[in-house]
Amino acid sequence: MNANINDSYELQEVLGFLNNIFSSSLRSLEGFFESSLTEILLLTGGSCGFISIWDPQSRAYKLKYAPKEFSQECPCQISLEESEQSFIGSIKNAVLSADLQSGGLDLSFIFGSSKLLPRSAIVAPLRFQGKNFGTLAVVSQKENAFSQGKLELLDLTAKVLSVFIENYNQAQENRNRIQQMKTLIDSSRQINSFLFADEAVKSVVHSAKELLNLDKVMVFLLEDNRLLPFEFQEGKQTRMLVKLGEIFNTALREIMEQRKPFIYTNVPRDFLKEYSLSGVALLPLLYQEKKLGFLTILLPEKRTLLPEELMVAQSLANQCAVALMNARLFAETQQKADEFSSLFEVAQSLTGSLQAEEIVSKVLDSAQRLVRADESVIFEIVPGSDEMRCLAALSPYEEQFKSSVIKVGEGITGWVARTGVGENLPEAELDPRVKHLDGTPVEEESLISVPLKIKEEIIGVMTIYRLGRRPFSENDFRLITIFSSFAASAIYNARLFQNISEMAITDYLTGLYNYRYFFRRLEEELAYAQRHDQKLVLVYLDLNQFKKYNDLYGHREGDKVLAKFAKVLKENVRLSDVVFRYGGEEFVIILPSTDAPEAEQIIERLNHKISEGFPPDLQVPISASIGCAVFPTDATDGETLLRIADSRMYSQKDYKKTLSV
Numbered sequence: 001m002n003a004n005i006n007d008s009y010e011l012q013e014v015l016g017f018l019n020n021i022f023s024s025s026l027r028s029l030e031g032f033f034e035s036s037l038t039e040i041l042l043l044t045g046g047s048c049g050f051i052s053i054w055d056p057q058s059r060a061y062k063l064k065y066a067p068k069e070f071s072q073e074c075p076c077q078i079s080l081e082e083s084e085q086s087f088i089g090s091i092k093n094a095v096l097s098a099d100l101q102s103g104g105l106d107l108s109f110i111f112g113s114s115k116l117l118p119r120s121a122i123v124a125p126l127r128f129q130g131k132n133f134g135t136l137a138v139v140s141q142k143e144n145a146f147s148q149g150k151l152e153l154l155d156l157t158a159k160v161l162s163v164f165i166e167n168y169n170q171a172q173e174n175r176n177r178i179q180q181m182k183t184l185i186d187s188s189r190q191i192n193s194f195l196f197a198d199e200a201v202k203s204v205v206h207s208a209k210e211l212l213n214l215d216k217v218m219v220f221l222l223e224d225n226r227l228l229p230f231e232f233q234e235g236k237q238t239r240m241l242v243k244l245g246e247i248f249n250t251a252l253r254e255i256m257e258q259r260k261p262f263i264y265t266n267v268p269r270d271f272l273k274e275y276s277l278s279g280v281a282l283l284p285l286l287y288q289e290k291k292l293g294f295l296t297i298l299l300p301e302k303r304t305l306l307p308e309e310l311m312v313a314q315s316l317a318n319q320c321a322v323a324l325m326n327a328r329l330f331a332e333t334q335q336k337a338d339e340f341s342s343l344f345e346v347a348q349s350l351t352g353s354l355q356a357e358e359i360v361s362k363v364l365d366s367a368q369r370l371v372r373a374d375e376s377v378i379f380e381i382v383p384g385s386d387e388m389r390c391l392a393a394l395s396p397y398e399e400q401f402k403s404s405v406i407k408v409g410e411g412i413t414g415w416v417a418r419t420g421v422g423e424n425l426p427e428a429e430l431d432p433r434v435k436h437l438d439g440t441p442v443e444e445e446s447l448i449s450v451p452l453k454i455k456e457e458i459i460g461v462m463t464i465y466r467l468g469r470r471p472f473s474e475n476d477f478r479l480i481t482i483f484s485s486f487a488a489s490a491i492y493n494a495r496l497f498q499n500i501s502e503m504a505i506t507d508y509l510t511g512l513y514n515y516r517y518f519f520r521r522l523e524e525e526l527a528y529a530q531r532h533d534q535k536l537v538l539v540y541l542d543l544n545q546f547k548k549y550n551d552l553y554g555h556r557e558g559d560k561v562l563a564k565f566a567k568v569l570k571e572n573v574r575l576s577d578v579v580f581r582y583g584g585e586e587f588v589i590i591l592p593s594t595d596a597p598e599a600e601q602i603i604e605r606l607n608h609k610i611s612e613g614f615p616p617d618l619q620v621p622i623s624a625s626i627g628c629a630v631f632p633t634d635a636t637d638g639e640t641l642l643r644i645a646d647s648r649m650y651s652q653k654d655y656k657k658t659l660s661v
Contacts, residue, residue, distance in 0.1 A: 029053075029168050030064070032161070036136075037066030040157055044150045046138035047118070050110070052078070053126070053134040053165070058302040061134060063110070074110055091135060094124040094155035096146055107139065120145045124158035128166045136161060197331070200323035201230050208295065208316050212309055216277075216298035219285070219320065220248065227252060227293060240275055244296070247271065256291060259284055261310045261317075263299075276301050281310070283317040287325045295320060338370060359490035360392040364462075367483040368394060371448075371476040373464040377401050378452070379413050380460035380491055388417060391460065391491065400439040411435030412449050413461045420458050422450035422481060426471035446471045448480045452488035462487050507581040509559055510566035518580040518588055522638040525578075525592050529631060536592055536631040537599040538638075540645035541569075543585035544623035544653065552620055561614075561622060568613045572606055588642075596630050603628065625652040 037049040048070050052061040061078045097120055111118055118139035126133040136158040140146065201219050208217040218241065219230040227248040229241040248255055251266055261283040272278065281297040295317040299305065305313065364376040375395040379388040386408040393401040409418045412434045416423060425431050428447040436442060445467050452460040462484045466472065472480075505517035513521065522538070529536045543565065550558040562585065569579045573589060580588045591599055603626055614622050627648030629641045 029165065032164055032168075033064045034066065036157060036161055037064065040136075040138060040154060041066055043153060044122070044138050044146060045140070046122075046145070047140045049136075049138045050074075051126070051134060051136050051161070054132065056304075056306055059304060060302055078110075091123060091125050092127075094122070094151055094158070096120075096122045096148065096151045107137075111139070117141060119143045122146045122151045122154050124151075124155040126158050126162045126165060128159075128162040131166065133162055133165045197324055197327035198230075200327055201320060204295065204316050204320040204323070208297065208313060211312055211316075212297065212305070214297060214299070214303075216300075218296050218298075219293060220245065220296050221285075221293035221324075222256070222291065225252070227255070230293075243271060244280070244298075255282065255294075258282065259286065259291070261314045263305070278303055281305050281313065283310070283314045285317050285321040285324065287321045290325075292321050292324055355494060357392050359494065360487050361394065363483055363487045363490060364392060364394045364464075367462075367464060367480055370479055370483075371464065371472060372466070373472075374467050375465040376463065378460055378462045378487055378491075379406060379417075380452075381408065381417060381458065383495075388413065388460070395465075397437065397440045400437055404437060406435075412447070413463060416449045416451050416461045417458055420451045420453070422448070422477065422484075424448050424472055424474070424477045426469075428465075444468050448472050448477055450477075450481050450484040452484050452491065454488050454492045459488060459491055507566075510563050510581050512566050512570065512579050512581045512587070514581060515583055518582060519638065521578060521580075522590060522642075525590050526631060526636075526638055529592065530636075534593050535595045535633070536590065537594045537596070537628055538631070538641045538645045539589040539591060539599065539603065539626065539628045540582075540642070540649045541587040541589070542625050542649055542653070544625055545620055546585040546622075549618075549620040549622065564613060565610070565622075565624075568609050569606065572609045573602065577602075588645075596628075596633070599628055599630070625649050627652060 033051050033053075037051065040046070041049050049066045051064045053064070054060075055062050055077075058077070063074070063076055063078065065074060107118060107121060119141055120143055121137060121139040123135060123137040125135055136154060138146070138150075138154060205217045205219065209215055220227040221230050227245060229245055247267060248264075254266075255264065261281065264280045264282050267277075267280050275298070277298050278301050279299045281299060283295040283297070285292040285294060295313060297305070297313060360378045364378065367373065368376050375393075375397075377393040377395060378391045380391045381388050388406040388408060390401040390404065395401060406414050408414050412423060412425070412428070412431065414435075415433050425434070425448075426446050428434050428445050429442060434447075445465050446469070447463055447465050449461060449463040451458045452462055462480065464472070464480055505513055507514045525536060528534075543561070546558065546561075549561065562581075566579070566581060566587070569587060569589065573579060573591075576592050578590045578592075580590075582588045591602060594602070607624070607626075610622075610624060627645045627650070629635060629644035629648070631641055634644050635641045
């Protein structure tokens with residue numbers, strides 16, 4: 001300290017000034033600045049004082065004023081471009097200006113719009129060991145308000161402030177690093193504990209936002225040679241991600257060459273302006289030599305990433321890459337386990353039921369879940385024809401599927417049935433072979449269609465659908481092909497079971513249902529009639545003199561008569577009526593939802609058709625005795641109904657009320 005200070009102030013006053021600064025609230029930089037400005041104004045007699053501090057993140061000078069009220073009229077921050085035109089960014093030594101109006105320091109960019117018109121000022125740089133932190137200044141509305149001693153006092157205060165700022169910054173940096181390391185360690189543990197990619201990515205994004213104090217952090221992954229956002233968010237964020245993805249993919253090769261964190265500079269200005277951004281930081285997601293994508297940080301206006309922040313972000317990006325690869329490996333393992341589980345489940349279902357529709361519905365459900373499909377359907381070829389009918393469908397349009405009939409060769413289903421070659425169509429609605437299903441909307445979809453084969457015979461086609469542009473992979477195609485073999489086996493086994501079952505309940509000679517099935521079916525029809533308060537008629541028929549006919553013409557000719565008689569009955573009843581061969585030359589017909597007058601009309605028609613069906617000149621005329629009973633008028637149980645109908649039929653024989661043919 002030189003003599004000028006001693007001339008103006010007592011040494012004790014100067015020491016008291018410094019003591020007042022350091023005994024004030026030093027817990028924060030703000031408190032230190034406020035104490036310093038207040039004390040310096042008291043000693044210098046200035047009207048206003050301010051401190052400008054360079055903020056590397058926002059690349060601007062932040063200003064602190066005394067008195068506080070003055071800050072309402074002046075800016076709180078000055079950008080780099082503005083400060084380059086002023087003294088703030090260039091002053092190296094303490095300066096005193098006795099008359100601002102006659103030239104010298106230009107402070108108009110700070111005080112130009114305020115009521116205060118400064119006439120003199122003293123300014124000192126805040127510098128320490130070559131680092132420039134900012135500027136300390138005091139102004140007055142009077143000319144020649146400050147002496148050389150006050151200038152030296154301000155310069156001394158600036159040096160004290162600079163030392164404090166450096167120490168504070170170092171301490172704050174150490175605290176930040178400790179906190180960052182703690183957060184990185186915690187996030188690393190958390191990220192590595194996740195088994196699914198979405199959980200890991202969300203954790204990385206959350207940690208990056210917390211560590212960098214930024215709110216627009218996301219992950220773009222490389223898929224099918226395109227950078228796509230890992231997860232869409234609603235509203236404006238979604239549109240922003242779509243636009244950003246388009247920007248990245250226009251220069252994909254250039255971007256993918258980068259293997260270190262960088263600020264992408266080719267972002268269009270209109271995009272930055274629309275979302276109030278200053279730039280976009282890209283941090284590669286690297287796993288060994290494989291690049292998976294980028295951790296993407298959108299920087300708001302007047303914000304950049306410092307080198308140490310880039311290091312933190314890249315550390316998170318590296319953790320994200322490892323977590324993504326672990327999640328993919330886990331997903332592949334899980335998929336294999338799901339495949340085996342689904343195959344085992346379907347294999348078990350084949351032994352649990354012999355109903356084709358029930359089994360193939362289980363096959364479709366398992367296949368849909370495994371390949372994440374939206375709809376599915378199985379068409380079977382009707383035996384002995386070129387028609388295909390829907391056997392089972394898992395779709396909102398199940399009724400439309402089940403009411404449609406497809407010819408072999410028609411549409412993609414018919415094409416696969418004819419060629420025996422499966423198809424994987426990523427844009428199915430554009431394929432000329434695809435036929436639109438009536439009653440359903442035309443929309444974007446992907447499909448897999450595969451033939452159902454037993455040995456070399458094609459018995460149907462299975463088709464799996466995804467809505468939208470979500471193509472199936474080759475692995476999906478492989479799985480659906482495997483599932484098609486289960487569906488084919490289900491249909492084949494069900495048909496075989498149906499044939500065996502029909503043989504067990506069918507009379508081999510006439511093709512009618514037999515004695516065994518009659519009683520089961522009668523109980524079912526009676527139960528239905530009772531539930532719905534309906535009538536039912538049981539008709540009993542017997543061929544007259546049939547033994548005599550056999551004796552005269554032989555049993556082979558007698559069998560022909562029985563077969564022909566059965567055909568006449570079956571062709572001349574309603575679809576809802578059921579005809580049975582009860583035994584020998586006896587037949588029974590169940591007429592559901594029928595009363596006595598309706599039954600009489602049906603019996604008359606049968607008599608007429610029987611008379612037309614056989615030659616009139618036989619030596620032993622074929623005649624039929626017929627009796628009937630009505631539920632619930634005559635009886636309410638099957639055994640009694642049968643007995644009454646049988647009794648009435650024999651009454652006809654006794655009184656010879658038969659119709660001669």
